[in-house]
Amino acid sequence: MNAAEAAEAAGVLDAHRPMLLGLAYRLLGSRYDAEDVLQEAYLRWVRVDRAGVAEPRRYLSRVVTHLAMDRLRARQAAREAYVGPWLPEPVPTVPSPFGPLERAELRDSLSTALLHLLERLTPPERAVYVLHTAFELPYAEIAELLDRSAEDCRQLHHRATVRIGRDQRRFTADRAEQERLLEAFIAAAGDGDLAALTDLVAADATAWSDGGGRVRAARNPVTGADRVARFVLGIRDRGWPLTVHRTELNGQPGAVVVTAAGHTYAVTLGTAASRITDVFVMANPDKLPWAA
Secondary structure (H helix, E strand, O other), rough: OOOOHHHHHHHHHHHHHHHHHHHHHHHHHOOHHHHHHHHHHHHHHHHHHHHHHHHHHHHHHHHHHHHHHHHHHHHHHHHHHOOOOOOOOOOEEOOOOOOOOOOOHHHHHOHHHHHHHOOOHHHHHOOOOHHHOOOOOOHHHHHHHOOOHHHHHHHHHEEEEHHHHHHOOOOOOOOHHHHHHHHHHHHHHOOOOOHHHHHHHEEEEEEEEOOOOOOOOOOOEEHHHHHHHHHHHHHHHHHHOOEEEEEEEOOEEOOOOOOEOEEEEEEEEEEEEOOOEEEEEEOOOOHHHHOO
């Protein structure tokens, strides 16, 4: 391949890069892994007979989907050795590296809460769910991408929806309500106000913290309003004073918290019915390269 052909191939990939990166990230929950998948997709793209590819976007979507599914299968053993809960890698989305998030489905499908739930699915279930829900592809087109029948894809989507459906109702608040609850959460935590914090949290709320064995974090999910509130205040008390930066993470209101000792946490919430249902705390520095 000469320089002109290489530049042309790279240009095609770059034109579709935001969408492809968003697809890979939604499938994997890891920006690092998603970038690796795109690099492998590029290598396959430059080797293929591109004159015979009628729709580069569809071809590249197929390659990215299959590479991501292979990676999902391969990392299951590594996940068993992971220290504590595994959470998706948070990504700042202002500006969005995944392209415009003008549709609610595109934005919501990036949320930490949903990506965490998607970990319950098999790779084919996750692929069908993401392609149909986030990207609004019809089952017939998904079938072509996955080498399955349209009816099979329809059944996979149904199973995925059932498996995450009950807990998906735990984060149904609109943007304004998310922002209000985050601001109240930050204020109560900053003031060390246990009563106010407990009042914000649903009775069956859960706090998840991912330290990856690199930094101190809860090894198991913390459940219940009082326990979640005390868990949050425990982080606050160990690191006071805190510096809090409001930001947007994964298309949702979020915060980056830096402790007096220099430890960094990325915080997002699951919210529904005017209460906080889930608190997601990313402490693993390997998953916060942008915050270094």
